[in-house]
Each structure stands twice: as C-alpha cells, then as structure tokens.
Amino acid sequence: MDIVDLQRVTKDYELGQTKVHALRGIDLQIKEGEFISIAGASGSGKSTLLNLIGGLDSPTSGVIKINGTSINNLSEGELNRLRLQTIGFIFQSFNLIPVLNVYENIELPLLIMKAVSPQERKERINHFIAAVGLSGQVKQKPYELSGGQRQRVAVARALVTKPRIVLADEPTANLDSKTGLEIIDLMHHINRLEGTTFIFSTHDAKIMQRADRVILLEDGTIKPDNSERNEERR
Amino acid sequence: MRWSALAWKNLSGGWRRALSVGSFTFLAGFFMVCFICFIDSVKTNMETAVINALSGEIRLAPMGAEEEDIFSLSGSWEDTKYLTKEQINSAERILKEKINSVETVKRVRHNVLLISDTSETGGMILGIEPHATAYRKVLSLSAGRYIENDYEVILTETQAEALEVGVGDVLGVLAQTKAGYNVDNALTVVGIGSVDLLNLFGYNVAYTDLRSAGELMGLAEGEATDVILYTGDPQQITEVKTLLATALTGQQVAVTTWRQTGGFIMGGLHFLSILYYSFTVILLFIIGVLLINIISMILLERREEIGTLRAIGFGRWRIAWLFLLEIALLTAFFCLLGVGAGSGLVLFLGRKTLEVPPPINYLTGKSFRLIYNPVRVLPVIGIICGVTLAVAFFPVCRAAKVKPVELLQEKN
Numbered sequence: 175m176d177i178v179d180l181q182r183v184t185k186d187y188e189l190g191q192t193k194v195h196a197l198r199g200i201d202l203q204i205k206e207g208e209f210i211s212i213a214g215a216s217g218s219g220k221s222t223l224l225n226l227i228g229g230l231d232s233p234t235s236g237v238i239k240i241n242g243t244s245i246n247n248l249s250e251g252e253l254n255r256l257r258l259q260t261i262g263f264i265f266q267s268f269n270l271i272p273v274l275n276v277y278e279n280i281e282l283p284l285l286i287m288k289a290v291s292p293q294e295r296k297e298r299i300n301h302f303i304a305a306v307g308l309s310g311q312v313k314q315k316p317y318e319l320s321g322g323q324r325q326r327v328a329v330a331r332a333l334v335t336k337p338r339i340v341l342a343d344e345p346t347a348n349l350d351s352k353t354g355l356e357i358i359d360l361m362h363h364i365n366r367l368e369g370t371t372f373i374f375s376t377h378d379a380k381i382m383q384r385a386d387r388v389i390l391l392e393d394g395t396i397k398p399d400n401s402e403r404n405e406e407r408r
Numbered sequence: 409m410r411w412s413a414l415a416w417k418n419l420s421g422g423w424r425r426a427l428s429v430g431s432f433t434f435l436a437g438f439f440m441v442c443f444i445c446f447i448d449s450v451k452t453n454m455e456t457a458v459i460n461a462l463s464g465e466i467r468l469a470p471m472g473a474e475e476e477d478i479f480s481l482s483g484s485w486e487d488t489k490y491l492t493k494e495q496i497n498s499a500e501r502i503l504k505e506k507i508n509s510v511e512t513v514k515r516v517r518h519n520v521l522l523i524s525d526t527s528e529t530g531g532m533i534l535g536i537e538p539h540a541t542a543y544r545k546v547l548s549l550s551a552g553r554y555i556e557n558d559y560e561v562i563l564t565e566t567q568a569e570a571l572e573v574g575v576g577d578v579l580g581v582l583a584q585t586k587a588g589y590n591v592d593n594a595l596t597v598v599g600i601g602s603v604d605l606l607n608l609f610g611y612n613v614a615y616t617d618l619r620s621a622g623e624l625m626g627l628a629e630g631e632a633t634d635v636i637l638y639t640g641d642p643q644q645i646t647e648v649k650t651l652l653a654t655a656l657t658g659q660q661v662a663v664t665t666w667r668q669t670g671g672f673i674m675g676g677l678h679f680l681s682i683l684y685y686s687f688t689v690i691l692l693f694i695i696g697v698l699l700i701n702i703i704s705m706i707l708l709e710r711r712e713e714i715g716t717l718r719a720i721g722f723g724r725w726r727i728a729w730l731f732l733l734e735i736a737l738l739t740a741f742f743c744l745l746g747v748g749a750g751s752g753l754v755l756f757l758g759r760k761t762l763e764v765p766p767p768i769n770y771l772t773g774k775s776f777r778l779i780y781n782p783v784r785v786l787p788v789i790g791i792i793c794g795v796t797l798a799v800a801f802f803p804v805c806r807a808a809k810v811k812p813v814e815l816l817q818e819k820n
Contacts (some may be wrong), residue, residue, distance in 0.1 A: 183430060210720070221817075230719060230813040265816065269716040273421025283720045288798025331720070343763075 175242055177338060177371050178204035178227055183236030184366040185222050185394075197220040198238070202363035204373065206338065209365045212375040216389040220375035221343050227373065228261050228341045229253040241338065243288060258283060262332030264342035264361075264374070268324040270316040270331075276303065277312045278393040280330045281351060287290030305367075306360060335369065342374035346381055358384045415734040425706045428700065428741035429735070433792055436695045437746025438753075439689060445754040447684040449779040450552040450771050451677055455666070457605035457773075458567050458673055461613075463666040464513065465645050466652065467706025468499050471660040485667075490586065491815075493630035495661055498744035502655045502777045503637065507648055510640035513540040514632040516621035522582035522614065524571035531567060531583075533614045535621020542638055543615065548774070551575045552599030562599035562615040573597055579668040585626025593624055604773040611674045639766075692791070696799040703735070703800050714807055715815025724808040731796060731804045743789050754780045 186199040197219045204210055212220045225231040226238055229245050238245050240260060249254065257263070270279045277299060283294045303309055316324055318379050325345060328369035332340050342361065346354030358374070358381050365372045374385075390397040419426045451743045459465055470489035491499075496514065498594060501514055516535035521528055536543065537554050547554075552575035561579065563571070573579060574597065593618055603611055622631065639648050645665050653663040667674075707714070717727055758778040769776075 225813050225816075228719070231811070232817065254718075254721050257445065257719065263719045265716070265719075269719075269816075271418075271713060271716070273417045274422045278414075278417070285411070286722060286726060356729075387504075407766075 175206075175230040176203040176239075177206040177208075177241055178190050178202070178373070179237075179239040179242075180227070181237040181239075183226060183238060184229070185219075185226060186234045188376045188405075190328060196394055197233070199224070200394075202389065202394060202396065204371060206371055207365070208372045208384045209362055209384075210371075211388045212373065212391060213377060213382045213388050214375075214391035215377060219320050219394040220377075222393055222394075223340045223391065224343050224373065227339070228263060229256050248330055258286060258335060260344045261333060261399055262337035262340040262370075264325070264328045264332045264340060265344045266329045266344040268321075268348070270318070270327055272316050275313050275315050276319070277344055279316070279327050280312055280334050281329060281337050298334050298336075299330075302334050304331070305364060306330045314343070320353075320358060321349050324351075325357050326360065329357070329364070333364060333368070336368075337370065339371045339373065342372065344375050344377075346376060346378060351380065354378065354381060355384070397400045409731060411730065414736070415730060415737055418752075418803075419736055419738055422706075425709070426721065427737050428702050429522045429706070429796075430738055432520060432695050432698055433739045433742040434746035434749075435797055436691060436792050437788060440759050441747050441785050441791070442682065442754060443759075444784055444788065445750075445778055445780055447680055448473055448781055448784055449777070451680050452779055453773060453776070454605050454673075454680070457546040457603055457665065458669065458677075459577050459638075459666045460546040460661070461603045461606060462673070463613070463669040464542070464692055465638050465642070466649050467634055467664050467666070467667055467669070468652070468656070469634040469662050469664070470495070471662045482615040482794060490627060490631055490633050491661065493628065493636065495659055496630060496632060496635060496694040498633060498659055500655060502652065503530050506515075506651060508638075509637045509783045511540065511542055511638040511647070511787055512635060513542070514618055515535050516618055516625055516627060517633045518583055518621055519666040520581050520583040520624055522571060523582060524569060524573045524577070526572045528569060529567060529570045531612060531614055533561070533616050533621055533624070535616050535618045535624075536619045536775045546603050546728075547601050547615065548604055549599045549601035549729025550629045551601070552597070555615060556598070556601060558619045559593070559595050559713070560598040560617055561595040561620075562601060563677060564612050564614065565600060566602075566612055567614060568597070581624060583624040585624070589626065591626065595620055600722060606673065607655055608770045609676050609684045611673070639783075643678070679741050688791075690794050695792075696809075698797055699796055699804055704803045704807075707731070711815045713809070714810065715812045718810075718812035719816060724805070727808040728801075728804045731808070732800060735804075736793065737799055739793045740789070743796075746790055746792075747785065751780065751782075751785060754778050799801055 180200050180202040183197055185231070187194040189194055190224070200223065204241060212223060214220050216394070226233050227249070232246065234396040240256065245253065245256060271282065272284065280299050280302060281295065284290050303312060306329050308323060308326055308330070311323060316327070320325070346357055349357060358397060361372050361374070362384060368371070376382050439448045470491050472489060474532065503509060514537055520533050521530050524705045532755065536555065538557060544554050544648055547562070555562060560702070561672065563573070568574065577597045579595050579597060581589055581595055585591050619633065639645055649665050650661055656663060714727055758780050761777045764774060
C-alpha cells in the first residue's frame with residue numbers, strides 16, 4: 175500500500191482579485207521507505223504540495239490519503255495527531271525554539287506524546303542526538319550552533335516521534351552546498367536505517383541527485399519525463 | 409522537561425518581553441497596595457473619629473427617634489424624642505449588671521443660637537457628661553481644655569472666628585425647649601478645637617456639658633436624647649448590642665451600633681469605599697488594555713514559534729495553555745514583587761505619624777498614620793493575576809488559532 179496517495183489534487187489561492195493555481199490535478203503515489211525529492215523552480219508548487227501532504231493546508235479539490243486514510247475531512251485534532259504521530263517536519267529555516275537547548279528542542283514533540291514514558295523519551299532523544307552526530311552539543315542553544323548543526327537538530331526533532339513520513343521543505347536552502355549534501359546524506363542514511371519515508375523539496379540539482387526518485391514540478395503539474403532516470407536511481 | 413520549565417525558559421529567554429508585561433503587573437501591585445492601605449487607613453481613622461466624636465460604638469435612643477443621622481431634625485421641637493429617666497435608669501441597671509462597658513455617656517443634642525457681643529451663629533450643641541473621655545481622642549484643641557464642669561462649651565475654630573470669641577469669654581445661648589418655649593443660658597468658652605477627620609463633612613458641633621444642654625432643651629434631670637457606650641473591643645459590639653436589645657425589650661429603647669448611624673458622614677465613608685473600588689476598576693481597565701496590546705505584540709513576535717509548534721502536532725489549546733502558563737508565572741512573580749514593594753513602603757511609612765498639609769488633611773487629619781492590613785492586601789495578587797489572565801486569554805487564543813501554514817509561509 176502507498177503511504178502517500180494523491181488523486182487529482184488541486185490547490186488554488188486567491189491573491190486579491192487574482193486566482194493562483196498552485197497545484198493542478200496532481201496524481202502521486204509514494205511507497206513506504208522511499209527517499210523522494212520534489213524538484214522544481216521557485217513557485218512551481220513544491221511547498222504547497224508538502225503542506226498538503228503534511229495536513230498543514232487543505233486542497234481545493236482531490237483526495238489526499240496518508241497510509242490509506244483520506245485526510246481531507248479530518249478534524250483539527252485528528253490532523254494534530256497525524257502530524258504528531260505519523261509525520262515529521264524539517265523546515266528551511268530550521269525553526270528551532272531559540273530558548274531551548276539541543277536536547278530540549280528534540281524533546282519538544284515528545285512533551286505531548288503521552289504514550290512515551292520518561293525513560294523511553296530519554297532513550298529516544300539520546301539515540302537521535304547520536305544519530306545526527308550532536309552528542310557533544312547537547313546543552314547548546316541554537317544560536318551557538320552552525321547552520322548544519324541546527325538542521326541536524328531539526329532532523330532529530332522530526333524523527334524523535336518515530337514518524338512514518340518526514341517532510342522537508344528545502345532543508346538545504348540555508349546551508350552551503352557541502353553542508354547541504356551532508357544533511358541530505360544524513361537523511362538518506364536514516365531512511366535506509368529506520369525505513370522512514372523522506373520527501374524533500376529542492377531546486378538544487380546536486381541535492382536532487384541523491385534522491386531515489388525525483389518528482390519534477392512545473393507550474394503546479396508533475397512533469398512525466400523523468401521516470402526513466404528514476405528507474406536508474408532505483 | 410516539564411511544562412512549567414518550558415514556560416520559564418521562554419520567559420527567561422525573552423526577558424525583555426517578559427519585563428514589559430511584568431513592569432505593568434508590578435506597578436499595578438505596587439499602586440493597588442499603596443492605595444488600598446491609604447484608603448483603608450483614612451476610612452478606619454474616620455470611623456474611629458465618628459465613633460469617638462459622635463455615635464459611640466453602641467447607642468441607646470428613644471424608639472422612633474429619627475436620628476439615624478444624628479444631624480437630621482425633622483418636624484417640630486415638640487416632636488423631639490428623648491429618653492426618660494426611667495428608661496435611662498433601666499438601661500444603666502442592665503449595663504451595670506450584664507455588660508462591662510469601658511465608658512457610658514449620656515448626651516443631649518440640640519440646635520441653638522450662639523450669641524457673642526459682636527455676632528451670633530446657629531449651630532448644634534452636644535451636651536455630654538464631663539467624665540466623657542472618648543471624644544477627647546479625636547477632638548484636637550487649638551486652645552483651652554476639655555469640658556470639666558457645668559456651663560462650659562468648646563467651640564470649633566469656625567464658630568470662635570465667627571463669634572470673635574476666645575477661651576474665657578462668655579457666650580449667650582438661645583434655644584427652644586421641647587415644649588416650644590424660648591430659653592437662654594450663658595456658657596463659658598473653655599476650649600477651641602475641632603474633629604479634624606470630620607471637617608470634610610462640615611462637622612461643626614460645639615461640645616458642652618450635659619446639664620446646660622438639658623436645660624436648653626427643657627429636659628428634666630436624668631433625661632437625655634441618647635446614651636452612647638464604648639465596649640473597648642470592636643469584636644464585642646454586635647454581641648453587646650444583641651444582649652442590650654434583648655434586655656431592653658419592651659422599654660421603647662432602640663439599640664443601634666455605629667454602623668447603623670447612617671447619615672451623610674457614613675455616606676461619606678461609603679463614598680471612600682466606592683472611590684477605592686472605582687480607582688481599582690479604572691486602574692485594572694487601563695492595565696488590561698495596555699496588557700492586551702503588549703501581549704498581542706509579543707504573540708506577533710512569536711508567530712513563527714507558534715507555527716512550528718502547530719506543525720509538529722501541538723493543538724491550539726495546548727499552545728494557548730502554554731502561553732497562559734507563561735503569563736501566569738510572569739504575573740504572579742512581578743505582582744508579588746509589586747505587592748511586596750508596596751507593603752514595604754506602607755510598613756515603613758506606617759512606623760511614624762505623618763504631618764499632612766492641607767488640603768489632603770481634610771481626608772487624613774493633620775496627623776496621619778498608615779495602617780497595613782494583610783487581609784486586605786493579599787487579594788490584590790489574586791485580582792491582578794486574574795485580570796491579567798482574563799485579558800490575555802483572547803489574544804492568546806486568537807494567536808493559537810491561526811493556521812500553521814500561514815505562520816510558516818510568513819517565515820519562508
């Protein structure tokens with residue numbers, strides 16, 4: 175079964191008098207454990223697509239299924255639970271809480287996961303801190319870290335709830351190319367190790383080459399001409 | 409990490425923001441404590457003045473006397489009610505047997521015309537037994553002494569000035585008896601002074617001896633318009649009043665406490681309470697409006713954080729709760745500081761008697777001592793915290809309600 179299934183999804187925005195068609199009838203199926211890049215120029219609809227998959231926004235039409243369940247009509251509480259338990263987010267600007275240290279930032283989503291015991295919480299945090307290579311920076315605040323390190327914290331925070339999908343919106347956009355590749359490699363490593371599905375957006379050719387499959391977006395539609403190269407990647 | 413720890417970290421991390429909210433709650437706590445203590449002190453001092461100068465703690469008066477307000481006088485002189493000798497004897501017997509009061513004073517209140525060689529002025533006289541001491545605690549003499557003998561009078565400064573008399577001068581006094589006859593008398597001015605704390609209410613009463621006032625009213629020996637008594641213990645007043653009222657059942661004697669005195673002096677005291685509550689409401693309203701704006705600004709600054717929390721699965725109520733927890737901690741801390749600082753100032757100033765210049769001394773008296781009452785001060789913390797949380801609730805809920813995608817798009 176596909177972990178993500180989009181059927182004829184459209185998304186329109188009203189910008190004053192103008193109607194912007196951000197996504198035009200997207201059909202997309204993603205299998206569990208895939209490492210996927212959504213590529214395209216700025217304004218092609220990458221972020222909109224990720225926001226819809228993450229339940230942060232709702233489509234104008236079409237159906238979005240996560241793990242076989244349509245999320246179109248979920249209540250706000252159900253969407254919160256979906257984001258907490260099934261989906262992890264990594265943002266372009268890291269979006270760490272500045273007053274919290276590395277450990278506490280990673281701990282944040284676990285504060286509202288009642289099913290996780292304090293002992294397990296501690297183990298999970300330490301596991302992911304080690305996985306992203308920040309064992310020496312546990313007590314440091316975000317402003318004391320480099321951009322790459324901050325994004326590693328964001329990766330750990332996204333993974334600590336053990337989500338089945340991680341959505342990363344331009345996770346390397348604020349990093350230099352070397353650090354960006356390191357972050358993508360780290361995500362890929364975790365993808366192989368934990369089996370977590372990663373969907374990230376980028377417009378950087380080097381970054382998208384690291385993906386198992388690249389979805390090319392252009393003016394809100396998926397370009398069909400990259401299936402052959404995707405097969406090669408697989 | 410606990411929620412309270414998260415809230416505390418947010419507060420300490422954004423201490424400038426915290427300080428802007430905290431400074432208002434500090435000032436609210438500080439000013440409310442100072443103001444409540446000032447008003448409480450003024451009110452308590454005035455109540456003491458009313459009790460000592462006018463109403464006593466408990467008053468025995470003829471049934472049906474329209475003297476809830478001791479100043480009021482309706483109807484003709486013939487209608488003036490007074491206690492008979494039998495009623496007073498009966499009351500004195502009960503007081504002697506059952507109640508160990510500190511001081512019991514028979515009084516005659518009457519309206520007269522005071523006449524000097526050069527002028528005349530109307531006014532109220534209050535005839536009291538020479539052994540009375542309570543009035544001396546609040547009647548400040550600027551010259552002379554208190555009443556010790558018959559045919560003596562203490563004038564207020566206003567009366568002495570109007571009549572152009574001083575201590576040692578003899579005044580003519582013209583009055584109408586309860587039977588409607590004119591009567592005159594001669595009283596020697598032995599003192600000049602007034603009850604400072606009641607000046608605000610135009611309290612312009614000349615104190616004289618019981619015998620003179622009784623003659624002017626046409627009362628026989630042993631009769632009086634009322635009897636006042638002091639228990640010496642404010643906690644006992646109600647109990648003693650009930651006991652007296654029961655014992656005097658059927659005697660046509662009304663027993664009231666000073667709280668039932670009524671009239672415009674008590675109305676004035678109530679006005680002080682209303683003034684306090686009005687000030688408090690206005691202060692809290694202003695602070696509330698300012699806090700709504702500051703909290704809204706703070707929440708605007710933290711929209712990215714709210715968006716991130718919403719994205720990672722925090723519900724809107726969870727976020728609202730977190731922000732309200734921060735505000736509660738912040739308000740409680742700064743409010744305690746403000747209340748502590750205000751209490752410290754009041755306790756420091758309360759250690760000495762302050763000489764107060766006019767026109768404030770109309771409220772405070774010439775000498776004023778601040779009274780600190782923790783029972784009245786402590787609720788201030790609850791009120792300020794409650795108001796702050798109430799005004800924060802709307803902007804916090806509004807901020808937490810915004811769609812996460814909108815907040816994240818603003819950043820990116």
